[in-house]
Amino acid sequence: MPAEDCAVRFEKVTKRFGSQTVLDGVSFEVRQGSAFCLLGRSGTGKSVTLKHIIGLMKPDSGRVRVEGQDVSALSRRDLSRLRTRMGFLFQNAALFDSISVGDNVAFPIRRHAKLAVSDVRDRVRQKLEEVGLEREAGKMPSELSGGMRKRVGLARAMALDPSILLVDEPSAGLDPITAGEIDSLLSQLKSNRGTTLIIVTHNIPSARRLGDELAVLHGGHLIARGPAQELETSDHEVVRGFMRSEGGG
Amino acid sequence: MPSARAIGTGAFILIGLLLFAVALFMIGERRMLFAKKFEVYAEFSRLSGLQQGAPVRVAGMMAGEVKDIQVPPGPDSKFRVRLQIRDDLHPLVRTDSVATIQTEGLVGGMFVQVGAGTNQAPPAPAESIIGSREPYSFADLLQQASETVTKISEAVTDLKEGMDTALGQVSDTVQDADRLIKDVGADVKQITASGTKVAADTQVIVEGLRAGRGTLGKLINDDTLYLRAQHIAEQAEEIAKNVREATVEFKDLGREGKEAIATFRSEQGPIVGAAADVRQTLKLAREALENLADNTEALKRNWFFRGFFRDRGFYDLNRISPADYRQGALETKTRKALRIWLAADQLFELSTRAAEPALSPAGAATVESAMAGFLQYKPGAILIVEGYATSGFSNDQYLASKRRAQVVRDYLVQKFDLESRFVAAMPLSAEAMGRSPAGDRWDGIALTLYVEKTALRAATADGSKNR
Amino acid sequence: MIERVGLLVAAFLGWIGEVSVFGGRALREAWRRPLELDEVARQVFEIGWRSIPLIVASGFAIGVVLSLHTRASLERFGAEAMIPAGLAIALVRETGPLTAGLLLSGRVGAGIGAELGAMKVTEQIDALEATAVDSFKFLAVTRILACMIALPLLTTVMDFSGIVGGYVAETAVTGISFWLYFDRAFSHLQFSDFIPATLKTVVFGFIIGTVASYLGFTTERGTEGVGRASTRSVVLASILIIAINVVLVKLIFFFYPD
Numbered sequence A: 001m002p003a004e005d006c007a008v009r010f011e012k013v014t015k016r017f018g019s020q021t022v023l024d025g026v027s028f029e030v031r032q033g034s035a036f037c038l039l040g041r042s043g044t045g046k047s048v049t050l051k052h053i054i055g056l057m058k059p060d061s062g063r064v065r066v067e068g069q070d071v072s073a074l075s076r077r078d079l080s081r082l083r084t085r086m087g088f089l090f091q092n093a094a095l096f097d098s099i100s101v102g103d104n105v106a107f108p109i110r111r112h113a114k115l116a117v118s119d120v121r122d123r124v125r126q127k128l129e130e131v132g133l134e135r136e137a138g139k140m141p142s143e144l145s146g147g148m149r150k151r152v153g154l155a156r157a158m159a160l161d162p163s164i165l166l167v168d169e170p171s172a173g174l175d176p177i178t179a180g181e182i183d184s185l186l187s188q189l190k191s192n193r194g195t196t197l198i199i200v201t202h203n204i205p206s207a208r209r210l211g212d213e214l215a216v217l218h219g220g221h222l223i224a225r226g227p228a229q230e231l232e233t234s235d236h237e238v239v240r241g242f243m244r245s246e247g248g249g
Numbered sequence B: 001m002p003s004a005r006a007i008g009t010g011a012f013i014l015i016g017l018l019l020f021a022v023a024l025f026m027i028g029e030r031r032m033l034f035a036k037k038f039e040v041y042a043e044f045s046r047l048s049g050l051q052q053g054a055p056v057r058v059a060g061m062m063a064g065e066v067k068d069i070q071v072p073p074g075p076d077s078k079f080r081v082r083l084q085i086r087d088d089l090h091p092l093v094r095t096d097s098v099a100t101i102q103t104e105g106l107v108g109g110m111f112v113q114v115g116a117g118t119n120q121a122p123p124a125p126a127e128s129i130i131g132s133r134e135p136y137s138f139a140d141l142l143q144q145a146s147e148t149v150t151k152i153s154e155a156v157t158d159l160k161e162g163m164d165t166a167l168g169q170v171s172d173t174v175q176d177a178d179r180l181i182k183d184v185g186a187d188v189k190q191i192t193a194s195g196t197k198v199a200a201d202t203q204v205i206v207e208g209l210r211a212g213r214g215t216l217g218k219l220i221n222d223d224t225l226y227l228r229a230q231h232i233a234e235q236a237e238e239i240a241k242n243v244r245e246a247t248v249e250f251k252d253l254g255r256e257g258k259e260a261i262a263t264f265r266s267e268q269g270p271i272v273g274a275a276a277d278v279r280q281t282l283k284l285a286r287e288a289l290e291n292l293a294d295n296t297e298a299l300k301r302n303w304f305f306r307g308f309f310r311d312r313g314f315y316d317l318n319r320i321s322p323a324d325y326r327q328g329a330l331e332t333k334t335r336k337a338l339r340i341w342l343a344a345d346q347l348f349e350l351s352t353r354a355a356e357p358a359l360s361p362a363g364a365a366t367v368e369s370a371m372a373g374f375l376q377y378k379p380g381a382i383l384i385v386e387g388y389a390t391s392g393f394s395n396d397q398y399l400a401s402k403r404r405a406q407v408v409r410d411y412l413v414q415k416f417d418l419e420s421r422f423v424a425a426m427p428l429s430a431e432a433m434g435r436s437p438a439g440d441r442w443d444g445i446a447l448t449l450y451v452e453k454t455a456l457r458a459a460t461a462d463g464s465k466n467r
Numbered sequence C: 001m002i003e004r005v006g007l008l009v010a011a012f013l014g015w016i017g018e019v020s021v022f023g024g025r026a027l028r029e030a031w032r033r034p035l036e037l038d039e040v041a042r043q044v045f046e047i048g049w050r051s052i053p054l055i056v057a058s059g060f061a062i063g064v065v066l067s068l069h070t071r072a073s074l075e076r077f078g079a080e081a082m083i084p085a086g087l088a089i090a091l092v093r094e095t096g097p098l099t100a101g102l103l104l105s106g107r108v109g110a111g112i113g114a115e116l117g118a119m120k121v122t123e124q125i126d127a128l129e130a131t132a133v134d135s136f137k138f139l140a141v142t143r144i145l146a147c148m149i150a151l152p153l154l155t156t157v158m159d160f161s162g163i164v165g166g167y168v169a170e171t172a173v174t175g176i177s178f179w180l181y182f183d184r185a186f187s188h189l190q191f192s193d194f195i196p197a198t199l200k201t202v203v204f205g206f207i208i209g210t211v212a213s214y215l216g217f218t219t220e221r222g223t224e225g226v227g228r229a230s231t232r233s234v235v236l237a238s239i240l241i242i243a244i245n246v247v248l249v250k251l252i253f254f255f256y257p258d
């Protein structure tokens, strides 16, 4: 696949924490406008992988390219510019807990989009509606349930209509109905706006539905990569185990 | 509508800046940064620690500051001090205004005081030099007065000798000479006595000041005290001048011999000519010196000095008058008077009671046993032997009380080897200090010990421990 | 034993070095765009305005106490008239700036340390970075600047509350009028008493903001780490303020010998 078609491309990325090697020469690429689902057991380094994409972590060796640019070699300003084109949903939502839900969603808009106050308000309402939380705009993050926080985090991640959306377990802790709504929201983003999605999830049905490509991270390596059907016939036991499972967040 | 937070932020910054500005303004007001000003100069040969930036007051009002001090090119010229003064006080600063360097309070710094001038004098033009009075040191001033007075005494002694010689040369006028010697002699004696007294009094003050802090703020600030001291010094100079003239005249007289002396005599009428001048001079000198002696006495007894010496625990005991003593010259808040009354008939030989009292052996024993109780507080405490006598008129009482006190004092000093500086006899006539066993009056003596209360407490504590 | 002490010293020196680099970086970054003025204003509100009750109350109490002490010592010299000036000088030159600095390091230092520490452990700082915001500028620089702006103003407020406290104590004894007291209080003050002493609190503010932000940013190990960041920032900021004050006082004396 030519580099310019790649939204994200890992080239032999290795990441260690002390003596623990979390990523050991991981390579993959995500096509622009596609959805990439990252599976893996807990603690295998999925969140770490996402953080590499947005430059919160830097590889010890190897390279992470986003839209062709080496993330760890970017200047602060270029990194900032790149980040405004990305949205990131943290696994724990990471809402700014000193400001209201509405302000959380408005935060990236106010900082990066030169919009009139009323336009900002409209955009915030629209994003909150998309996650079904338009009524909670005035609440403080501490007044929300875990699932609600997650959805606010998603609204914030989408606030700037990013071309690459990184989501860390979007439906974890959500009831099946809401989880389904989030899934369809994400698939709409992909189809309507051409947003590249990189989704970490444990929810295999959802991964099947959303993912153009699935990958399984295990022991620091991507042990399998490809469309859902391909993975089902994998000869790797862990991969098959994943694909057989139904539940998860 | 801005948010409450924005209002709070704004309010905070505004309040802070406003207070900051108020502080700057209040300080700047002192520095007269915002008022119109003019400048004049004053010259001093001694600055007494005056510094650039020191405040300037006009007639006591905060008026500006010392802008600059120019160091004199040589020892015979003066420091030139540039004074910056608020323009609205200009009408007070006249050509006859006098600048002085003064101390602010007891512990304050130096400042320049510019006295308001008089209406007769025109306002001092800006950049002009106004009059000044040197910062004075009290001790210096009094020392000078004291030296002058010593010179007077010497001059008078000179004069007396000159006169004796002159009169001796004219043996045929022995009678007249005697009369003259007697007349003039009385003046001379009085002059010498007053001179000695002035010298002694000023010396006490000067020593006190030197031992103390030299230029004490409160003392030096009190203009009346200063003026008084200055007056004393001037008086002394004046007298010295007159006496010197008289001496010269008298020596001339001696040289001119008999004929000149003859005019001194003049059986018929008043003494005329040069001799009359000399007599007049001496008379004036005597009066002036007596006056001077009163002045120094008054100065010495001034409240401040009394307080000052008393505080320092030092008092020239022999110079306390009975009147002052009765007023409580030795009493302080921290000091307690312990008094033991001893009747005259227990103390003195009956035969010699009035004129020359002598301690009887029994009396000596009585005094000793009375004193024994005091010894634990000595040294340091002041012992006053108060003498009392009830018989005769008041002058008899005074003399008798004085002798009695003196005899007992001398005996105690000798017997117990007391430091004589701390033991004094005090003639108090008949009226008792406080209540005596006989009521308001007393005949005999009272041993009075002035002891610090702290020492008293310590001694009591010691005593109880020993027991 | 000696080795342990050596290690401690080395650790402390290393810490000082890191904090200095952190602070130096903050001073450099403060000039770079975006200036984050909104956030600075917000922090001035949090740090300044919210501290006013504490500062006013403490200043008042200190004024009362200082006045009683000044009275006790000046009365002996018969210099009662100097009480307001003596109090004002003590307050403006040293007590006000130092106490305001220590109080702020207590109130705000702990606050910043805890707040940033919590933001760190809940990934909010990462979230800021992910939204293309320079978290160092947005969180640390703004707080450091706010401390530097707020503290001199708070010190001035404290000086004035102290003078009012002194007035209340004094008028209870002598019945002196407010304006006379106020006038006397300023009678011996000079610019060189007020301006350097007040402006030196900018340095105190810098220390408080820097130490607390540094400890907040380097918080690890969850909630326990947050508590530690908060107490440490109070302790270390206070110690540094007291130590640097010695240098500053010396420096001020050097430039304004009195």
Ligand SMILES: Nc1ncnc2c1ncn2[C@@H]1O[C@H](COP(=O)(O)OP(=O)(O)OP(=O)(O)O)[C@@H](O)[C@H]1O
Binding pocket: A017, A022, A040, A041, A042, A043, A044, A045, A046, A047, A048, A049, A091
């Ligand atoms: N900042 C860090 N410092 C040290 N180790 C870290 C850090 N972040 C992650 N790790 C380690 O890296 C490993 C991978 O962590 P990561 O959060 O990526 O797991 P994960 O795959 O997202 O798991 P989960 O599905 O439970 O979220 C873990 O063992 C974790 O201990």
Ligand SMILES: [Mg+2]
Binding pocket: A046, A047, A048, A091, A168
């Ligand atoms: Mg994770």
